[in-house]
Amino acid sequence: MKNLVLPNSIKENIEGKSFDLDTLGASDSSVYIFDESVLKIEKTGDNANREAEALKWICGKLPVPQVLAFAQENGLNYLLMSKMHGTMACDVLTDDNIDMAVTALADGLKRLWSIDISDCPLDSRLTKRLTQAKYNIENGLVDTDDFEPNTLGENGFTDLDALYDFLETHQPPEDLVFTHGDYCLPNTFTENGKTVGFIDLGKAGIADRWQDIALCVRSLQYNLCDLCALPYDVFLKAKNRLYSLLHMEEDAEKLRYYILLDELF
Ligand SMILES: Nc1ncnc2c1ncn2[C@@H]1O[C@H](COP(=O)(O)OP(=O)(O)O)[C@@H](O)[C@H]1O
Ligand SMILES: [Mg+2]
Known part of the structure; x- marks a missing residue:
């Protein structure tokens, strides 16, 4: 994460916090797990763009992560969301x-x-x-x-x-x-x-x-x-x-x- 250049809106939310890198996901996304939040970085594209939109629409209807910040920069999507429990x-x-x-x-x-x-x-x-x-x-x-x-x-x-x-x-x-x-x-x-x-x-x-x-x-x-x-x-x-x-x-x-x-x- 040290070498990662992050958009400001994302950086201000996670600076100084420690994380684990998740390796389970199937896609070519990188997922950083913090104590209470999760940062998913993925190439900009149809489905990646849809994810933040879908989370917002589903919010209140089903238990899904809350979008804390979303940014697109240099061909990448940065989705910071709340961490699910269970x-x-x-x-x-x-x-x-x-x-x-x-x-x-x-x-x-x-x-x-x-x-x-x-x-x-x-x-x-x-x-x-x-x-x-x-x-x-x-x-x-x-x-x-x-x-x-x-x-x-x-x-x-x-x-x-x-x-x-x-x-x-x-x-x-x-x-x-x-x-x-x-x-x-x-x-x-x-x-x-x-x-x-x-x-x-x-x-x-x-x-x-x-x-x-x-x-x-x-x-x-x-x-x-x-x-x-x-x-x-x-x-x-x-x-x-x-x-x-x-x-x-x-x-x-x-x-x-x-x-x-x-x-x-
Ligand atoms: N909001 C979240 N809360 C808790 N764990 C998460 C969250 N988002 C992702 N993860 C963890 O990261 C993994 C990969 O994330 P996911 O969004 O499924 O990406 P991929 O498209 O790579 O499968 C998940 O299987 C889960 O273990
Ligand atoms: Mg997955």
């Missing part, structure tokens, strides 16, 4: 408390869906997302290194354009709700089976409810099977519990579609 859903899992984590994830989805979208200015519908996806492909912003194993190659699509064409021509009808946009375990804070904090909201907005269910299911599988090395059956049980708490059946087509769409972000 335990990240992924850390609850490692405590061997899978049911509790799944209950909290279902609670979070229900809270997102309870928001009235009639005056929501944040559009994340497929037309918008596909335009962004195309931009990402054309500008070399898609990182294929973190793709699911069979998205490309012998059992998948030949290249990014083929994946895009599939997404464009197979758009499922949209059941619109308010969505988080990147509803994975490290982006939710939980306490006793409740979601008490939502973060990383750059893609939040009106979209199909499977946008969030799909990434939640993918994240559950990754955390249980890959990170915790638990058997696949444990993931299946957790997934079925999630559906049962949501009173829903799996929509395999939408599940696959929204996981594929996310590859292009």
Whole structure:
């Protein structure tokens, strides 16, 4: 942080305070965690620009960080926000408390869906997302290194354009709700089976409810099977519990579609 040149509005809020550098986030952002606040520095771009706007719109409707300062300088966004309390859903899992984590994830989805979208200015519908996806492909912003194993190659699509064409021509009808946009375990804070904090909201907005269910299911599988090395059956049980708490059946087509769409972000 010593060598970082910070905008004045940010600097005056954090000068002299000590911090930890978070390394968990998936994007190329840098996140500095202070005692009571968090500074997220990210390249200026569609989703980064959206995050502060989304936090302001959601404030008062859901537990999200409060924007303390926001600045754009030299191609970077600086978002200083309040720190969320509670335990990240992924850390609850490692405590061997899978049911509790799944209950909290279902609670979070229900809270997102309870928001009235009639005056929501944040559009994340497929037309918008596909335009962004195309931009990402054309500008070399898609990182294929973190793709699911069979998205490309012998059992998948030949290249990014083929994946895009599939997404464009197979758009499922949209059941619109308010969505988080990147509803994975490290982006939710939980306490006793409740979601008490939502973060990383750059893609939040009106979209199909499977946008969030799909990434939640993918994240559950990754955390249980890959990170915790638990058997696949444990993931299946957790997934079925999630559906049962949501009173829903799996929509395999939408599940696959929204996981594929996310590859292009
Ligand atoms: N407001 C916040 N309160 C507490 N922790 C946060 C906050 N914002 C970010 N973090 C921590 O930093 C990590 C990365 O931040 P996030 O906004 O999710 O960025 P990325 O886009 O890199 O995933 C989170 O998983 C969380 O551990
Ligand atoms: Mg994140």
